[in-house]
Amino acid sequence: xxxxxxxxxxxxxxxxxxxxxxxxxxxxxxxxxxxxxxxxxxxxxxxxxxxxxxxxxxxxxxxxxxxxxxxxxxxxxxxxxxxxxxxxxxxxxxxxxxxxxxxxxxxxxxxxxxxxxxxxxxxxxxxxxxxxxxxxxxxxxxxxxxxxxxxxxxxxxxxxxxxxxxxxxxxxxxxxxxxxxxxxxxxxxxxxxxxxxxxxxxxxxxxxxxxxxxxxxxxxxxxxxxxxxxxxxxxxxxxxxxxxxxxxxxxxxxxxxxxxxxxxxxxxxxxxxxxxxxxxxxxxxxxxxxxxxxxxxxxxxxxxxxxxxxxxxxxxxxxxxxxxxxxxxxxxxxxxxxxxxxxxxxxxxxxxxxxxxxxxxxxxxxxxxxxxxxxxxxxxxxxxxxxxxxxxxxxxxxxxxxxxxxx
Ligand SMILES: Cc1ncc(COP(=O)(O)O)c(C=O)c1O
Numbered sequence: 001x002x003x004x005x006x007x008x009x010x011x012x013x014x015x016x017x018x019x020x021x022x023x024x025x026x027x028x029x030x031x032x033x034x035x036x037x038x039x040x041x042x043x044x045x046x047x048x049x050x051x052x053x054x055x056x057x058x059x060x061x062x063x064x065x066x067x068x069x070x071x072x073x074x075x076x077x078x079x080x081x082x083x084x085x086x087x088x089x090x091x092x093x094x095x096x097x098x099x100x101x102x103x104x105x106x107x108x109x110x111x112x113x114x115x116x117x118x119x120x121x122x123x124x125x126x127x128x129x130x131x132x133x134x135x136x137x138x139x140x141x142x143x144x145x146x147x148x149x150x151x152x153x154x155x156x157x158x159x160x161x162x163x164x165x166x167x168x169x170x171x172x173x174x175x176x177x178x179x180x181x182x183x184x185x186x187x188x189x190x191x192x193x194x195x196x197x198x199x200x201x202x203x204x205x206x207x208x209x210x211x212x213x214x215x216x217x218x219x220x221x222x223x224x225x226x227x228x229x230x231x232x233x234x235x236x237x238x239x240x241x242x243x244x245x246x247x248x249x250x251x252x253x254x255x256x257x258x259x260x261x262x263x264x265x266x267x268x269x270x271x272x273x274x275x276x277x278x279x280x281x282x283x284x285x286x287x288x289x290x291x292x293x294x295x296x297x298x299x300x301x302x303x304x305x306x307x308x309x310x311x312x313x314x315x316x317x318x319x320x321x322x323x324x325x326x327x328x329x330x331x332x333x334x335x336x337x338x339x340x341x342x343x344x345x346x347x348x349x350x351x352x353x354x355x356x357x358x359x360x361x362x363x364x365x366x367x368x369x370x371x372x373x374x375x376x377x378x379x380x381x382x383x384x385x386x387x388x389x390x391x392x393x394x395x396x397x398x399x400x401x402x403x404x405x406x407x
Pocket of ligand 1: 037094095096097098121169173201203204232234244245
């Protein structure tokens with residue numbers, strides 16, 4: 001039995017299983033929570049030990065460890081991605097979204113456009129709009145069953161709209177693409193041509209499966225380019241609530257400008273629990289991560305087989321990276337309300353609604369599969385049972401009658 005097979009009780013304080021959240025988001029509490037992108041696994045032993053050392057010490061004087069953190073991140077990138085990073089180009093931030101919020105404010109003006117490739121992580125809309133900038137949608141297109149960047153649409157928009165930055169998500173949440181070198185190079189060429197900054201959110205870069213290879217935008221650019229990379233050990237090592245984020249800005253002037261602002265707001269203080277957990281993760285977490293990736297690949301394989309045989313009506317976009325799967329339910333021919341009813345009230349699953357990531361994706365849902373395989377299997381059996389049964393009679397009286405059974 002693998003350590004990842006152990007089923008841990010869901011805690012009411014966890015956002016994903018908090019009853020008030022579930023009720024508010026899904027209108028039900030008796031659902032399996034597979035919506036938030038965090039793991040149902042215990043963190044790696046070396047991270048546990050680093051935290052326990054601090055907790056048993058019981059002293060929390062001012063203590064900063066950023067140089068060691070940056071060295072650990074740089075060493076990790078060299079080892080895992082053959083990417084040489086300059087430890088002097090990092091800036092610590094309290095989280096990736098904080099970093100994006102600061103970058104948008106520092107590198108663009110109010111009213112400027114920021115391009116995002118939709119469907120995309122829904123907080124991107126908030127972080128852009130709350131800074132008074134405009135979200136410019138560059139929809140991904142599906143070609144032969146795979147999501148791809150639409151460079152023609154991107155160039156048209158870069159040429160005609162007042163776009164100052166692209167907020168890239170690599171690996172992409174929710175569609176699971178790990179962008180290839182060629183795709184990223186095209187993106188870099190276009191942004192150079194139109195003098196646009198790339199803000200690259202690489203928070204999912206540790207979860208990449210064996211057939212794909214992660215390439216940071218930093219590997220295709222140099223200090224003359226306008227790029228900023230954001231990362232964090234949160235997703236890779238399941239450290240969501242004890243994680244800091246970091247920025248990597250190779251251009252010296254931009255680095256200085258952003259660092260000054262972050263320093264003036266004291267957003268770079270961090271805390272020693274996160275710092276030492278990060279160091280432990282990046283220096284001693286590799287073996288655990290290898291085991292996790294093997295486990296997740298096995299889970300993906302099971303899902304793919306099951307869906308082919310038992311749920312052919314639902315289309316799976318198998319991820320190259322991230323522990324989320326993107327499901328298309330449109331072949332079921334249900335109204336949006338009927339689909340929601342089927343998934344939430346019949347299959348008893350809390351999945352992330354696709355329209356959070358782009359408004360037209362009402363027939364899509366994202367499922368987090370970083371859970372013991374037995375739980376994922378149960379979720380799929382529940383889904384199959386509901387799909388086979390069709391929308392039941394308890395479905396809201398006002399619904400389109402075509403969606404319901406004949407009763
Ligand atoms: C693409 C992406 N960026 C950022 C975050 C959140 O990062 P943080 O909690 O460090 O702000 C998430 C969380 O799901 C994410 O998927």
